[in-house]
Amino acid sequence: MVEIVNVVASGALDAELDLERLADDIGEPVARYDPEKYPGMYLRFEEDAPLITVYRTGKFIITGADSEEESYSFRERFLNLFSDMDVIERPENKWFSIQNYVCTAELGQNLNLNALVISLGLEKTEYEPEQFPGLIYRPDNGNCVILVFATGKVVITGSKQTADAECCFADFKNSVYKTL
DNA sequence: TTGGAGGCTTCTTATATATTGTGGTGAT
């Protein structure tokens, strides 16, 4: 069972933005803008909701959603806000797509990571417990990276589609069970 | 000299370790 814990998506608006003015109009705490610190303006509609980072060029990213649907619904709220403010005109047809899924999964048993380095292949793994407790596995057919922990818990990240993450985990699971 | 390439900044999220820091409590 692969569970999505974070979705990163990006898109663009057909407009150049005056972030200073927008941040003033929207106000805190929904809008946060500190160009000295970072060039993007942050928008967060409510506590614990996904974060929307908006740039001068009109490009934006949405992080912290836990499903594709949530990403799209927050994009809608964002576009509605900007059209209500007459910043953009609807419909907004510029691109928007999911860039990264971060997922978790469990193998259901403890693992010997030192042994796993050998069975998964030295060239595909990195494991330096003094630096970080997780084993980093990069499948060569994969479009994802897997972090493996001694508890059997796993993080799959870097996929642009949930099916890819599920595939990666299924392959990984097979490799692990083969060597047990 | 200039431009391009690369690396860093910010943020999100799960995961798990070590380390640093802070606060409180007990004893002197």
Added chain:
DNA sequence: ATCACCACAATATATAAGAAGCCTCCAA
């Protein structure tokens, strides 16, 4: 009152991806 000590919290470490803007470095 002041110091030792313990508990807990926060931060660092690492991963992916997007974005803009700054930096450094190297080549033409």
